[in-house]
Amino acid sequence: MSTFPPELAGKLIDGKGIARSLTDRIGREVSSFIEQGNAVPGLAVVLVGNDPASEVYVKNKAIQTHRAGMRSFMHMLPQSTKQEELLELLAQLNANPQIHGILVQLPLPPQIDPVVVTNAIAPHKDVDGLGEVNAGRLSLGIDGLVPCTPLGCLMLLQSVHKDMTGKHAVVIGASSLVGKPMAQLLLKQNCTVSVAHIHTRDTRALAREADILVVATGKHGLVRGDWIKPGATVIDVGITRVPTPEGRTRLVGDVAFEEALPIAGHITPVPGGVGPMTIACLLHNTLQAARVTQGQSKGEAL
Numbered sequence: 001m002s003t004f005p006p007e008l009a010g011k012l013i014d015g016k017g018i019a020r021s022l023t024d025r026i027g028r029e030v031s032s033f034i035e036q037g038n039a040v041p042g043l044a045v046v047l048v049g050n051d052p053a054s055e056v057y058v059k060n061k062a063i064q065t066h067r068a069g070m071r072s073f074m075h076m077l078p079q080s081t082k083q084e085e086l087l088e089l090l091a092q093l094n095a096n097p098q099i100h101g102i103l104v105q106l107p108l109p110p111q112i113d114p115v116v117v118t119n120a121i122a123p124h125k126d127v128d129g130l131g132e133v134n135a136g137r138l139s140l141g142i143d144g145l146v147p148c149t150p151l152g153c154l155m156l157l158q159s160v161h162k163d164m165t166g167k168h169a170v171v172i173g174a175s176s177l178v179g180k181p182m183a184q185l186l187l188k189q190n191c192t193v194s195v196a197h198i199h200t201r202d203t204r205a206l207a208r209e210a211d212i213l214v215v216a217t218g219k220h221g222l223v224r225g226d227w228i229k230p231g232a233t234v235i236d237v238g239i240t241r242v243p244t245p246e247g248r249t250r251l252v253g254d255v256a257f258e259e260a261l262p263i264a265g266h267i268t269p270v271p272g273g274v275g276p277m278t279i280a281c282l283l284h285n286t287l288q289a290a291r292v293t294q295g296q297s298k299g300e301a302l
């Protein structure tokens, strides 16, 4: 990033750095949690199939989990795994007192229903926050486990904005994984929230009205420079691996970064933006889940 002139470099939201300091803080909190006589927080990650990109993410998660002083339990299942077999594993993980958080990596093979699987995770261990109990809690504004990517985006926004009251926040993408929970979190920050999706008539015109723009579509380069209101804060959740002319690959976001950089007030890069925050928030949620299990948090009913 040092190749940017200083006035542009100051616009970058350093997700990697913010994630590192969050992970370090969680590590210190984990140490004192254990010193107080509590169990070592444990995270189980389940991967079905052998998608190479998913394997990289899952290994990254395990490395970060250890860095924060927590236990990591990896379960790699074959692509042909039956839904019943996965549910059987989840029942064991739910019952295992060494495990405080469970994450099933998405997407799953076609023979497995992600809704059934997500809801088979005990709500107090659902560190992805995707099950109906935690999703319902979020929409009601009750404490619960919040999905990691939107939570990470919120923390990045809070590094720029002390108070978001009255700001127009536009979320592009309405998935249950990112767009919908992101909209709930922005509402809770007193933003006026618009959610654009595949059927939205003029997404560009809507985006141009945004003080805060969160893009989570998986369509790389969708948001061009002229979609951005001058001075807006832009959070790019997209992450796609594309080939380079030299025959290698690189990661790009949903925002045409070079076009957006001179116009935005603040913007997240890809890589080094939202991605590292997702993992840091997973650790945050795992510690939170362990605290609740040990009766140290008010979210007792989780």
Ligand SMILES: Nc1nc(=O)c2c([nH]1)NC[C@@H]1CN(c3ccc(C(=O)N[C@@H](CCC(=O)O)C(=O)O)cc3)C=[N+]21
Pocket (backbone or CB within 6 Å): 056, 057, 060, 103, 104, 105, 106, 107, 128, 148, 149, 239, 251, 270, 271, 272, 273, 274, 275, 276, 278, 279
């Ligand atoms: N149940 C579930 N929960 C998830 O949170 C989940 C998932 N399934 N399935 C896959 C996606 C993807 N995901 C990422 C996490 C970190 C980076 C990350 O750290 N990215 C680095 C770059 C890593 C690289 O070089 O490949 C960065 O953006 O700087 C990216 C992507 C979580 N996901």
